[in-house]
Amino acid sequence: MTEYYIPTGPGEAELVEKRSRFIGQVWRVTSEEEARARIEEVRKRHYDARHHCWCYRLREGGAERYSDDGEPQGTAGQPMLNVFQREAVTDVVCVVTRYFGGILLGAGGLVRAYSRSAKDALDAAGVSVVRRWVAMEVPCTYAQFEEVRREVLQFGGVVENVDYGADVLLSVLIPEERSGQFAAQLLDASAGTIQVLEAGEALKDVPWREPKDRT
Template sequence: MKNYKTVGAEEAFEITIQKSRFIGHVCPVATEAEANDFIERIRKKHWHATHNVPIFLIGADYAVQRYSDDGEPSGTAGIPVMEMLKKEGITDICLVITRYFGGIKLGTGGLVRAYTDSAKAVLESVGVIEKRVYQSVDMVFDYTLHGKIQNYCMNQAPVIVADTSFSDRVCMQLRIEPESYDQVIAQIIDMTANKVEMGEPEQMYLTFKENQLIEI
């Protein structure tokens, strides 16, 4: 697992360049089938458009990547958008850039800029989110240790307290940045004289937007 960026919702955003309308459509996808369904839906909606340029990337390592220029000169539409997404580290995403020709030819360089600008505009509109890998671990301990452990965790930037429940003992669920995991656990064990029961850690994704945690 590795950190990556994506989008969390569908969005459409239109810009006009030299009288041509460019409508960027974006959707989060997890499979090639989902991407193809989204592309087909946009093509049906804009069946009378001059071009519907599809691009999608799936997987943190871009295991699946597809694009088409959909009738635009080769290399002026799909591939520059795909390369922009990869440069930004964005994946699990499908884009369809719809163009209604306005009568003015843009030239090769103009088309590249227009399609990438349209993609950037819809991404800015929807807001890119970041999926960050964390280690998830459950800890169980006596009430007498709760204040000490909570204060420690609340003052450690790499640590997020996801949940705390109380019964005969305290159960705390932590999310810890992988590179800090060993150090954090060692410090908790040390400060409690090894009186904390630790579960097996598991990797998971947390969702951030503009560096703010939005989903645990």
């Protein structure tokens, strides 16, 4: 089974620690060239900042790179990378820009600030899961709707669309390996009145953890 996690979109978050301003930014990328282009983009935009620490993880080739960009060794890039390793997120680049505020944070303070900036930026981006799904059409009555919706969630699925008419038609995605069990469960629970129709299979990403507003 193919399954991995990626940023849903770009994300940005700011943190002020002892007058130092940390700006964390996250993007989804698929190559080292794309990752380094994002890093350079940040350097140009925040040309007056003291540090632009970064990391990236790529699924293709398993590349993992990071840089402390002048901060004490081990206090920035590696802690940032650790965040994405813990979250199992790949195809991601993160840059944390620091505007120095005149007060030294110490090694522990730097690790915490850079780690939190990376995590907050990821939270702002949200996380999607990429896996093989079976698209299904589920016709049901209004009385059955909530139960069907609960079953979709229980099987790790996603409701993509709902059409309301004389009855209800749900367009859902169910993990490929559970699709047969899902259809059988609905058929059994409804005494044969809900017959699920398959509408195809696809490898695609769907939101897994919604973005958090850090403003």
